[in-house]
Amino acid sequence: MIAWLEPVIPHLKALHILALALWVGGLFGLPVMLSRHDPAIGQADFTRIRLASHVGYVWVVTPAAVTAVVAGTWLIFLREVFVPWMFAKLVFVALLIGFHAWVGHHIVKVGETDGRHETPRPRGPLLILLLPVLAILTLVLMKPGLDDIPMPGWLTEPRDRQLPVSDVPR
Numbered sequence: 667m668i669a670w671l672e673p674v675i676p677h678l679k680a681l682h683i684l685a686l687a688l689w690v691g692g693l694f695g696l697p698v699m700l701s702r703h704d705p706a707i708g709q710a711d712f713t714r715i716r717l718a719s720h721v722g723y724v725w726v727v728t729p730a731a732v733t734a735v736v737a738g739t740w741l742i743f744l745r746e747v748f749v750p751w752m753f754a755k756l757v758f759v760a761l762l763i764g765f766h767a768w769v770g771h772h773i774v775k776v777g778e779t780d781g782r783h784e785t786p787r788p789r790g791p792l793l794i795l796l797l798p799v800l801a802i803l804t805l806v807l808m809k810p811g812l813d814d815i816p817m818p819g820w821l822t823e824p825r826d827r828q829l830p831v832s833d834v835p836r
């Protein structure tokens with residue numbers, strides 16, 4: 667690794683954690699807000715909650731998601747985390763991105779259909795969201811070996827040159 671980039675790592679990790687706290691917090695909050703998009707609450711309140719969820723999604727939660735993913739991707743290369751638990755983490759991150767898109771779909775629908783769009787109840791989706799979030803945190807904090815999971819050779823063997831030597835547990 668390029669030596670002068672080493673001091674950047676703690677700052678990048680702090681940015682990663684700050685961004686993912688905003689992202690995941692938003693993913694838990696937005697379905698609850700969506701369930702309040704009920705025309706029965708009256709036009710003024712409907713407009714207020716609709717604006718809050720739209721602005722929150724577009725200007726806070728989505729930029730936080732992009733920041734978390736970009737900072738995380740940089741961290742993979744700077745910390746040389748080419749290890750099985752990281753590949754497993756990325757599978758669960760993909761589920762999180764799918765959930766993010768699902769929330770966005772409902773926010774757009776609510777905006778385009780004059781209060782006629784039926785918004786989902788939050789309990790089920792939030793329980794589903796808990797699964798990838800807990801899985802990611804377990805993987806990243808415990809860094810389990812996962813040696814029993816068969817990996818394809820192209821992920822684990824050097825391709826004509828030596829893999830970088832990293833201090834991240836595998």
Ligand code: HEM
Nearest residue numbers: 686690734735738739741742745747759799802806807834
């Ligand atoms: C594409 C998305 C992501 C990528 C590429 C990524 C990548 C990384 C990398 C490379 C590290 C440094 C690991 C180390 O130095 O040992 C890290 C740290 C961390 N990540 Fe992510 N991450 C992503 C998304 C997430 C998400 C969605 C969460 C939580 C829900 C998360 C939670 C954490 C935590 C808590 C740490 C600090 C772990 C430690 O320092 O021990 N990451 N991430």
